[in-house]
Amino acid sequence: MLKLSAPYRPGFAGSPGDLRDKAVLVRFHGSDVTTGTPQLSRWRRWAAIGVWLCLIGAGGALAYLGGERAGIRSLQQGTLHRLDIYSTSLRSELSRYEYLPQVLSLSPDVLDLLRRPDDSSLQFNANVYLETVNAHAQASAIYVMNASGLTLAASNWNQQGSFVDMNFSYRPYFQDALRGVPGRFYGIGTVSREPGYYFSFGIVDGARQLGVAAVKVNLDKLDATWSHSADKVLAVDGNGVVFLSSDAGWKFRALRPLSSETLQQLAQTRQYTEAGSLTPIDMREHRPLSGGAATVVQLSASEARRQTAGEPFGPDYLLDSRPVDGTDWKLIMLSDMKPVHALARTSAVATVFALVFLTLLVLYFQQRRRIVHQRLAAREALQGAYDELEHKVQLRTEALSEANLHLQTEIAERKRAEEILKTTLEDLVQTGKMAVLGQMSAGITHELNQPLTALRTLSANAVVFLARGESAQVDMNLRTICQLTDRMGQITAQLKKFARRSAVELQSVALADVIADALFLLDQRIRQERIQLEQAVEPHLHALCEGNRLEQVLVNLLANAFDATAGETGVRRVRIVARRTPDGAIVEVHDNGNGIAAEVMPRLFEPFFTTKEQGLGLGLGLAISAGIVRDFGGLLRAGESELGGAAFIVTLRNGQRGATTHG
Template sequence: MSLLLSVGRAVLNISVPRRPGFAGAPDGLLAGLQADTPGASERRGAVHRWRWIAIGAWLCLIASGGMLAYTLGERAGIHSLQQGTTHRLDIYSASLRSELNRYEYLPQVLSLSPDVLDLLRKPSDRNLQLDANVYLETVNAHALASAIYVMDAQGLTLAASNWNQRGSFVDINFSYRPYFQDALRGQPGRFYGIGTVSREPGYYFSFGIPGEGDMLGVATVKVSLDKLDEAWSHSTEKVLAVDGNGVVFLSSDSAWKFRALRPLSSETLIELAKTRQYAEAGELTPIEMREKKRLSGGDSTVVQLSANEARRQTGGEPFGPDYLLDSRPVDGTDWKLIMLSDMKPAHALARTSALATMFALVFLTLLVLFFQQRRRIVHQRLAAREALQQAYDELEHMVGLRTEALSAANHHLQSEITERKRAEEILKTTLDDLVQTGKMAVLGQMSAGITHELNQPLAALRTLSANAMVYLERGQGAQVDFNLRTICQLTDRMGQITAQLKKFARRSAVELQPVVLGDVIADALFLLNQRIRHDQIRIEQAIEPGLLALCEGNRLEQVVVNLLTNAFDATLTATDGAPAIPRRVRIVARSGPEGARLEMHDNGTGIAPEIMPRLFEPFFTTKEQGVGLGLGLAISAGIVRDFGGLLRAGQSELGGAVFIVILRNGQRAETPSHA
């Protein structure tokens, strides 16, 4: 700031001509006269107000862009969930329908059996009853149904496959069941309910057995759906099967079985009590779930569990997560299959889209401000150059006039002109140096801070984003969630890096605290993992467990990344055009008499003796033009100095270079028992 003020004063002194009466006026007086100009304070107030209006408009634009990106990202995530849910519902529906179709024909086949017909015509004949029982038992041994039984026209069971078992259906009247009443009217009976004798749920198929004029009886097959129930219980998804009344009778979550999706009406409860469909299931408590919004273009709905239901499902969380509810009717029944998909992936995608959009808008704003500032600097340079040229022209003109009028003092004037030209050249050179220094300071704070220091986190973001797409295609939601969380952590870390670069540029105070060197090295290697694998660099580590150093962890990680990057470049340079040798980088962290000592060795080309004195100078680099700015080691050395430490270089025992970071020791951490 002081440098820019000095340049401004120099330009002002050159560009503003001095009046004869004000040749010796001090700067404070000139400033006072300008401040007292009528309307100056009003203009400054107006500029201040417009500046705040522009900032407010910019913040509104950022917020609006983030909200729009969040909405579009959430919509895309929901669409992806819907596609996967639709496919899985088709599979569940097909498996359920296939299980039912296996037994649908069986009651009609039983109605053709002579043993069954003879028993219905002579129900009191015990021999015929025994033959029918044995026949039904034999059929069920092959069909593997829960039970097969035959009832007369009054609903009394005459024969059953479980006739010689505990809980036999023989002599039990089921006339109150809807499947019996439908079959007696000549319609195929279909019914799901809990058995009043066996206390086991099942699906009932029934068929009326016609006689001469009237129905002789009803053949019934009870099928257990426990296999589907058991298969669903192992699913990571929430799958429900509900009947026409909204009662859940199959569920991947046993806590929701025989509960209602909504409160049942009194008429429905009376009808269920009459048929005793769920007589053994309790009160059919409704699932506490509320609808948040209904999605357009389908039956999908976003729902949320209540506080009590959320604690039951998530183990104590006060509110349950949002779920995408999709349903599918089951052909041939009044049932519906319902699937609840967790909305966390959609919300994570929406948050990522919003953050990316907001960061892009902020970056574009900073880019515009950077070019505007650059244009202003160029304009000031041109104005200063024009002012210098004007002053020079006026001086030449005055010298010419003085030369013509005072030819006798020609020698003295020539000497004065020579001295003045020399002073003007010094002033011009000084001005160019000041402007160039200011320009390089801006470029050093912005370009070096953003381009050089954020290069590795951006590479990590690209890798994690690509992996997230692959995991998403494979349906590995847990890995996608882990990658997205890691991306959020990296973006937070990028914000911390830029804040730390700003503190470094301003020479701000550093808040030191004990930091585990092993964790810092692990984080740095994580950021460089892709390059390590790509360049086949062998990393050797000798890290003292629990070693603490007094520093700031994020900034120390920045130093480690810079030094490792230089070591990788050195190993690549050493093998360029030469026979292939293993590329090695050794990291050593140990305590010593000087403090905590961190060494990074490589087997690269090493450091030439003539380069060593200039190694930590800003903008000094041995790399090709356009590859490096020469700021990495200078920034690293400054960070270490802020920690009260020391960064030095030398020759490594591996044949290349070694960079040594010495920091003050922190309190030693406890070593884990498994270390």
């Protein structure tokens, strides 16, 4: 409420000096215009200051928690990406050797030795054969045991610490292979005193169990690679024992104290006999994170001083883990939380400064508002009409300013939305590229499996022919091995080219030759599984494509047809047909399997979609084949076969000899 000490006269006029000379006082209830200081008691003023300081402290605490949460999310994203890389490298290193014991079980030298273990000449031949195979495979050791676990032949037969005449029947990988299950085991060698991963496979002769073939792989190369990394990464087995680590001091230590039952089991299998007492790493869970994906752990003071000299207290680490496919192992990565804490502190300090600045700004505007209000009140008392006009002008100006500010805000929001849309589109493009590259890299093992099997068969036959003195057959096998090796390099280059969506060079290719090459790669499987193969290939039939890539497609389709007929109790029939069409050529692969279900058909060519059991396929074969045929300008489709199963039809463009084009 406003009170004037003199009545207001609308007709009053005078100069500015006259106005200053007039003794007119304007008073408000509870305040004086001349001072503008609120008449608040001291305790209320301090209470307000205390409440505001508490609010600033609470804002800083919330900013710290928010910054820490954002830092953990960012750190976890990088950690999970690096864990994927480490897991892929570990699984790739193991997959190089898991086929080798099964191949050894087919060797004539090994089978002859197990049938007649007392024949010293057979033992010598088997030792030389295993030594030759290991020279190419680059494993730690390859050896063959009889049904009682006694080693009859080994690749290190003529070296110190040979496995020959050593009994490994207590090892789990031997017991698993003897039961007909492929053995997988990591442990420290009781003879070599060196750790390694063991693959094993049972060797049978009809219904008789002859023995076990085993391969030991040294993983020290991964240890050396991890030791040069800035990450703290370790691999643990199902019992929580660290067997690979970027820190040598953590190797063969446990994440937690082991139970007496576990220690007894490890003692029976002698898994870590030479590794000491498996003392636990002095680490405790500091704080679980939401979602359970990771936790924050803290090392003890002694462990911290061993890790980084000079730190009296254990630092915090973000712990993320990832299981390794095909094993009971886990990869664990510890990421230092120092950058997260630094980000949180920076966020808290910035928020406190912002709140203090906002407080000062509010006080400034309040003081300024009081001063303006005082001036306006005085002028209203002396010149009411003039102040009313000024007030209207000010209201109009504020309305225009608000409208202008609103318009500028809308413009800024539109620009920000356009930037977000642009960034989102770029991220989607990059994500699509990375997905395609991931599909291609994951398919390399699948695409090279058949040539590797052929190489193993040819090399084993070459050893037998060499022992027999049949040099012509040896020369033929070696030439074929060279051709297959070159072809494998071409397949890898073509997969890389497919992933880059690079230009494709097409030429006229004889389909009969391509079909013959594909059947050659699968010849051993056709004979072993007694598959009745039917061919109906028109002579002098050419198509516009690339021979090596078309061969990949046919190998994929034929292998799928063989898998589809695996459950048939009668004759397993697969038919391959190549015929002319008015526009080009068609290659068909038929089988008498169970066919393709209607609900599966729409997703048949999607990457990573498969109807096979887990571990028997990645679901990339048909997706890669469809992409190759599309690059030819053709089409790959599926349907029902006249044999009762499925049919895959490859449609290709017509090709003339000598014609070459680019797609």
